[in-house]
Amino acid sequence: MPEMNLFSDIRTLVVDALDALVAEGALPAGLDYAGVTVEPPRDALHGDMATNAAMVMARPAGLKPRDIAEMLAAKLLADPRIVAADVAGPGFLNLGLDARVWCAIIPAALEKGADFGRSTLGAGRKVNVEYVSANPTGPLHVGHTRGAVFGDALASLLDFAGYQVTREYYINDGGAQVDVLARSVYLRYLEANGQEVQFPDGTYPGSYLVAVGEALKDKYGDALVDEPESEWLEKLRDFSTDAMMDLIRADLASIGVRMDVFYSEKSLYGTGLIEAALADLDSKGLIYEGVLDPPKGKQPEDWEPRVQTLFKSTLHGDDVDRPVKKSDGGWTYFAPDIAYHFDKVQRGFDELIDVFGADHGGYVKRMKAAVSALSDGRVPLDIKLTQLVKLYKNGAPYKMSKRAGTFVTLRDVVDQVGPDVTRFHMLTRKNDAPLDFDFDKVQEQSKDNPVFYVQYAHARICSVLGKAAAAGIDTGRETLLAADLSEIRHDAEVKLVRKIGEWPRLLELAAVNHEPHRLAFYLYDLASDFHALWNRGNELPELRFLQESNPQRSVAKISLISAVAVVLSAGLGILGVTPMKEMR
RNA sequence: GGCCCCGUAGCUCAACCGGAUAGAGCACUCGCCUUCUAAGCGAGGGGUUGCAGGUUCGAGUCCUGCCGGGGUCACCA
Incomplete structure (x- = not known):
């Protein structure tokens, strides 16, 4: 087994x-x-x-x-x-x-350590998890943070469950917003060259571009100052998106997210991949020239019928067919998206997962339709939407104003509360439920705060191990593995053993359902059972982990709580949270 | 108006591809603190799972229709 x-x-x-x-x-x-x-x-x-x-x-x-x-x-x-x-x-x-069946889980956990619960469920199937994929036009904000944490934990979870996981970020660097970025950077460049500048509507006034403007000056001096846009736009697109991606990579690193692949939309152009993807759909009779009906009910004022190249997504579960070419002949944004997913299918992934913000809910059906068509239904695409994060400070809503440029960034959050707290808290809700994030409450050191409660359980166990060593009790691996587990017989102890026994099963359930939040809830329950046992020691001295006059019994109890620590540590590890050895 | 998500205890949320008497935490009531860390512990009260039908041996979970909240809606990514 x-x-x-x-x-x-x-x-x-x-x-x-x-x-x-x-x-x-x-x-x-x-x-x-x-x-x-x-x-x-x-x-x-x-x-x-x-x-x-x-x-x-x-x-x-x-x-x-x-x-x-x-x-x-x-x-x-x-x-x-x-x-x-x-x-x-x-x-x-x-x-x-038989109690011995349950207790056998303890040496198994100690034996496997950080790998306890690792499953072969995935059977090495290749799964691609795409997450964050924020436009390269600025730093990541809170909304992205939730997607980043969720996607990353999901990827780790699947890895632990035996899948071969690729973490991927799709860079939307091919559209008009990159031109906007380039123009905004140009303004900062002029500023760096001593000019007074205004930021008109449709540019990004954020101060995070100041440094990019200065870097540009370092590179070009004042050579671009009097040049027309046609001279610098192309250069600045690359320069600016590179700078933004450096920024984003650093943001991600600050919460411990590291992608395997950054996939550039721009890199799709000129390679024939878009054409190939659409040719694939065309060969299946799914591309045609046609005119869409106006949206039912609310009709846009400027709506007029146009002949467009359409993807017959309705044959794969979508509500309406979707344009892939604009009336001027250029690609719609959907076309490179199709090509990108076509590429994922061609790279041989057995399963695809996209993590989007809830505001992208409207794209779910069309993306699924595209993948279904491109893979002939062979490759499942699961799209997980992460709901909004509502920020609070001391119980009061924390207002953000995009216009005033005071939106809260990932860095703001991480700098204030740290990566561990951010990650754990953001995983204590289902992805499709809105999340409250109170800067003060998440840092509170009390039982009311699950982050602390779980961390504290781990720290307590470490503390006991320290005390045991001080008392001259051998807690080495061999000793613990050889412990006489018939000493584990009180209900509160057996309950804890059972909870440990649920870990391998829970992990698989969380993995097949793509729901990392289940780990957070489980860890809270496990911590809770542990704390309960700890406190029972107050009234019943025989339940204390260290039995001064009975080293053999102590060793049995210590092997039990060491197994708890193993699971806490493995679970937190998947969530990307450091198990604390002490709390101060 | 179409589509998607949500609606579970006073509050915030769980509930394992449909399982038994729907569970935690907070708040409330009662009882506990000179301890291996009381930055707490134990017990108790609290429910027509938004409403109405349907499928099933069995529904918070699946289907249909309503009600309420949020998101989104052709040539922007």
Whole structure:
């Protein structure tokens, strides 16, 4: 059992038992076990694990669920791991496991360390996670931060679950906004050359371009000052986007995000890739010249029918067909997007994930349609939308004004609260739920703050290890692996062991659902169970981890909490958060 | 108006491709602090999962229609 996933182990046991019943003729042959699950029961009173096998099999077998459950229970009880099998409710089978089965998770965790829970679920399938992909026109802001943290944690999660992951950023450097950037930089360049400048509407007045203007002066002196736009625009596009990407890369680095690939939209032009992508669609009969209907309901005032080159995305689930060429013959922005995803498909990815801001929700269907068409439905594209971040300061909404240039940047956030707090907090919400971010509350050191609570659990364990060493107790790896785990028998301890046992399963669930926030919630629960046990030591001295007069028992308890530390550390690692060794 | 997301305890949110009596935290009530770190702990009250239908042995979860909030809507990326 390479993955040490107790739930899949027991599921295998259940399936084997079903097979045995089939062999005996008690159940008909040819049953589909796909719907059979083994999961932790909602209520701990229901035992250690519950399976729905009897209910799933009842209809195809033509038997009553409870009757099947009874037969199944008899079979399962023959296995030494199963100490109880009770039929309950409509046909659930509640299983009780031998405590030793649970406790085996402890040496497994200690053995694997940071790799505990690593799964082969992905089977090496290649998955591309595209995230951030902010326009290269300025520093990243809070909205981008959430996308960056989410995408990065998702990528790490998939990596841990056995996928071969590529982290990718698509640079929108081919459109008109790059010209705007170049003109804005030119103004800063004139300023650097001593001129008074105004920033008209449609330029970027942000002060972050001051340094770029000065760098430009360092390079060209005053040579470009009296030149017409046609002379400098091309030069400044590259110079400016390079500068912005340096800025963005540094922003990303400040929260620990490092991309494998930065893919330039501009690099698509002139390579024939756009043409090839559209030719591919054309060969499938999905490109035509036509006129779109006006949008239903609200009609734009300046709307008029035009003949355009259209992609028949409606055949792949979209609501309307989408233009790929403008009426002047140039590409729409959608065309390079198609080509870019075509390239991803051609690079051999088995699965694609795009992380967009919620304001891009309107592009989901067309992108999925494009990938579906380009890959003939072979490559799934999942698009995760990250909802808005609402900023607060001391409970009061923190207003941003784009016009006044006071929008909050990623750097503002990271400089104030640090990367760990930023990352963890942004992962304590589902991606499609809005997120409140209070600069003060996220830094609070109390139980109310999940970031602290989880970190504190890890630090506490480290503290105990330190005390143990000071007390002369050997907590070396070999000693812990050899611990006598029959010492672990109190309910609060066993509860903690079970929680550790859920980690491999939880990880896989989070991975298949593309939901890293589940790790954050799990880690909070794990920390909570640990803190609870710690506090029980107040009233029941025998629950304290260090038993002065009993080194052997201490070692058993320390192996338990070391396993907790392993999971906390592995989980935080996936989320990109440093496990603290001490809190100060 | 079309499409997408959301609607769960007073508040902020979970709920494992549909499972048992829908769970946490905050707030509230009660009881606990000379400790391996009380920067807390334990117990309790609190619900027609927006509304109305449907599918199912079983629905917060899937389908349909409404209500409410947000986002978005052809030749801008």
